[in-house]
Amino acid sequence: MHILGQILFTGIILFAILILYRRIRFITSTIRLGKEQRIGGDTKRRWMNVLLIAFGQKKMFRRPMAAFLHLLIYVGFIIINLEVLEFIIDGLSGQHRFFAKVLQNWYPTETGYNAFYNILMNGFEFLTAGVIIACIIFLIRRNVLKIKRFTGIEMTRWPLLDANLILIFEIILMTAILTMNGADQVLQDLGSEGYINTGTLYISHKIIVPMVENLDVGQLIIIERFCWWFHIIGILGFAVYVTYSKHLHIIMAFPNTYYGNLAPPATMNNMEEVMNEVKMMLGLQAPETGMQEEIARFGVKDVTDLKWKNIMDAFTCTECGRCTSVCPANLTGKKLSPRKIIMDVRDRAEILGRSVTKDDEGSLFDHISKEEIFACTTCNACIDICPVSIDPVAVILGLRRYIAMEESLSPADWNMMFNNIETNFAPWKVPASDRFKWAEFMVPNKK
Amino acid sequence: MNKKRDMEVPLMADLAAKNKTPEYLLWVGCAGSYDERYQKVIQALIKVLNQASIDFAVLGPEESCTGDPARRAGNELLFQMQALSNIQVLNNYKIEKIITPCPHCYNTFKNEYPALGGNYQVIHHTELLDQILSDNPSTLKSLDDFEGKKITYHDSCYLGRSNNIYDPPRRIIEYLKGTLNEMGRIKADGLCCGAGGSQMFKEAEKGAKDINIERTEEVLKSRAEIVTTACPFCLTMLSDGIKAFEKEDDIKVLDIVELFEKPDDKPAS
Numbered sequence A: 001m002h003i004l005g006q007i008l009f010t011g012i013i014l015f016a017i018l019i020l021y022r023r024i025r026f027i028t029s030t031i032r033l034g035k036e037q038r039i040g041g042d043t044k045r046r047w048m049n050v051l052l053i054a055f056g057q058k059k060m061f062r063r064p065m066a067a068f069l070h071l072l073i074y075v076g077f078i079i080i081n082l083e084v085l086e087f088i089i090d091g092l093s094g095q096h097r098f099f100a101k102v103l104q105n106w107y108p109t110e111t112g113y114n115a116f117y118n119i120l121m122n123g124f125e126f127l128t129a130g131v132i133i134a135c136i137i138f139l140i141r142r143n144v145l146k147i148k149r150f151t152g153i154e155m156t157r158w159p160l161l162d163a164n165l166i167l168i169f170e171i172i173l174m175t176a177i178l179t180m181n182g183a184d185q186v187l188q189d190l191g192s193e194g195y196i197n198t199g200t201l202y203i204s205h206k207i208i209v210p211m212v213e214n215l216d217v218g219q220l221i222i223i224e225r226f227c228w229w230f231h232i233i234g235i236l237g238f239a240v241y242v243t244y245s246k247h248l249h250i251i252m253a254f255p256n257t258y259y260g261n262l263a264p265p266a267t268m269n270n271m272e273e274v275m276n277e278v279k280m281m282l283g284l285q286a287p288e289t290g291m292q293e294e295i296a297r298f299g300v301k302d303v304t305d306l307k308w309k310n311i312m313d314a315f316t317c318t319e320c321g322r323c324t325s326v327c328p329a330n331l332t333g334k335k336l337s338p339r340k341i342i343m344d345v346r347d348r349a350e351i352l353g354r355s356v357t358k359d360d361e362g363s364l365f366d367h368i369s370k371e372e373i374f375a376c377t378t379c380n381a382c383i384d385i386c387p388v389s390i391d392p393v394a395v396i397l398g399l400r401r402y403i404a405m406e407e408s409l410s411p412a413d414w415n416m417m418f419n420n421i422e423t424n425f426a427p428w429k430v431p432a433s434d435r436f437k438w439a440e441f442m443v444p445n446k447k
Numbered sequence B: 001m002n003k004k005r006d007m008e009v010p011l012m013a014d015l016a017a018k019n020k021t022p023e024y025l026l027w028v029g030c031a032g033s034y035d036e037r038y039q040k041v042i043q044a045l046i047k048v049l050n051q052a053s054i055d056f057a058v059l060g061p062e063e064s065c066t067g068d069p070a071r072r073a074g075n076e077l078l079f080q081m082q083a084l085s086n087i088q089v090l091n092n093y094k095i096e097k098i099i100t101p102c103p104h105c106y107n108t109f110k111n112e113y114p115a116l117g118g119n120y121q122v123i124h125h126t127e128l129l130d131q132i133l134s135d136n137p138s139t140l141k142s143l144d145d146f147e148g149k150k151i152t153y154h155d156s157c158y159l160g161r162s163n164n165i166y167d168p169p170r171r172i173i174e175y176l177k178g179t180l181n182e183m184g185r186i187k188a189d190g191l192c193c194g195a196g197g198s199q200m201f202k203e204a205e206k207g208a209k210d211i212n213i214e215r216t217e218e219v220l221k222s223r224a225e226i227v228t229t230a231c232p233f234c235l236t237m238l239s240d241g242i243k244a245f246e247k248e249d250d251i252k253v254l255d256i257v258e259l260f261e262k263p264d265d266k267p268a269s
Helices: A002-031 A043-055 A058-062 A064-093 A098-106 A115-143 A157-189 A202-207 A217-242 A246-258 A272-281 A308-316 A322-326 A338-354 A370-374 A381-385 A392-407 A412-424 A437-442 B012-017 B029-034 B036-051 B068-072 B076-092 B103-116 B125-135 B167-175 B211-221 B232-244 B256-260
Strands: B024-026 B056-058 B097-100 B121-124 B150-153 B226-229 B252-255
Touching (some): A002 A308, A002 A338, A043 A058, A064 A098, A064 A115, A064 A217, A098 A115, A157 A246, A246 A308, A308 A338, A308 A392, A322 A338, A322 A381, A338 A392, A381 A392, A392 B076, A412 B068, A412 B076, A437 B029, B012 B056, B024 B036, B029 B232, B036 B232, B036 B256, B068 B076, B068 B103, B076 B103, B097 B103, B097 B125, B103 B121, B125 B167, B125 B256, B211 B232, B226 B232, B226 B256, B232 B252, B252 B256
Parallel strands (some): B024 B097, B150 B226, B226 B252
8 A cells, every 4th residue: 555655656746747847848938938138247136136025025015914914825835845845755755754753763752752843843733824814814805805906907817716726725735734633633642553643733633633533543544644645736736736827926036036127127228239220320330341130120019029037027927916006007097007018928928938930920919009008107116016026117118119110100299209309309399499598588698 | 696696507518618627517408498387497406506606517509308208108219319419419528427307317317328328427406405405505595484384295206216316305395494294105105297108298098087186186185385396297297287176376386496496486386
């Protein structure tokens, strides 16, 4: 039986690794659809950002209530993974509570259980309970209180379902751990073979034990084993699910904050090919022969015109909607939602990523309308508030460049403004010769 | 201080002819050059600069759009034309320090011209005023009394979030003994006036309300008697907002530098 379990377990682990490997390859190659961009320098500041923004969740704390609940789930998630490590060792080696055995052998106690292991397990149980409570509150916030941030045109069926699935999934996984511990403790009390003494695990003892203590050994073992298998297969399934979900931020938050923009946010990237062209026109630079590199396209029409970091942004987004909740355009009822822009980039990138030729008839404009693109005030509030260093404005401005330079389809007012700058050197229809008129009456001795 | 000196506007070209280079260039910007309301702000600024004996000059007819509105609207080619021509002019005059009251010009000079070969020390006028008040306060006196006056300050996105200038304008208000009545959304959480990203130069997209109305509601909620700002576009948007609520008699819209003007010189919003 043990051997069969071990083989099954090893098989499941290998299968999960294979699927995960393929998913990771898909995501990285999809991110690489973006244009090359060298992001480096100031390594110290970048690591500080990873530490503070990703690991320390600094930006989350601008909204303390959500931050606290999120922190519970986050800490729970990270630390409970230590227990998953024990699960994996147990599963591969066909043991039960490997760490408990090791610790007890290493430091035998009269009580019959290792105090350190007991404290550790109790700690996990408290976190488990914390995660369950936080997930329930999050579900209430989404589905009962219907907090505005979680709604919007982009929050269609899948994104809403995705968010709820994750929360429900976590509640079920955590319940499995507590149930398993409860059954385990009754088995310990009954002296069942292989169930090493863990000492009292308070939460499961209080909640689960009263529910299962009247069952017989066989039933208890079935419950305990079922929960164990359910939890570990659940965790692996969840790991695969995450790669299809908004929940990918648990991984991507780290590289994305590392590669986050360090320049002041209102700095637009310089289009060197245009600059060099203009320099030649103005006679500031000799025309370089042989370097006549054909400019593929001005601005952004598709995700392949974006930089890879923009696509990484899209895979990092967890659709929390903080960006949209501070967007002045969205707040006043315009169609623009920065979250939608980023979700559209991910949708489009995944379509192209799946296509073999990496080329089809489509473009980002199938997902994003001009009305959205033209509504942005570039106030950068969305960039500032994003807890994982995503930049929606870069995408919007890239699309504007395509519309202005490739299509010449900017709003009529803007075309007029372009005209004014070209002829009057000011954005308004004013005579260039009047530029210094403002000073006339201030300089009585002039003229 | 005599009036003529107060109003003096030295021209870069004139100084260059005498082989002189001033310490600062005052970049007036398009709003300061053409917008009647904002010309008043420039006048106030020039008086203050002269009072504090700041060694400056303007480009006058040689000034041109920085290219920011073209760039934000997607026209990189036009931006590059403007920027590279401006950089030629600035570098010809060997300009090192630029004072400007326009946060959009400020941002472009400071963060975007370096990639094109234009490297300057850029100072926003609120930073300069704040500096003068801390180094040499005797040179700068407000002709108005703000004791107990409720003043609020609207952060410009390009000054605040984009360039981290939150405190200098607030310190100036405090220095003038005004009571700072902050709005709900300030500093990094500040709400845009609606003009950024070249919105100033086009009709707003369809929506439930205009952004400047949303912001003006917050201004009115602050119960301030004066709303200050430090950006020509914010000034226009807020003035329009106050007018839309017909509150011109209750609340003035001023640039920070106009707090140094005589009360009767101050334009009504």
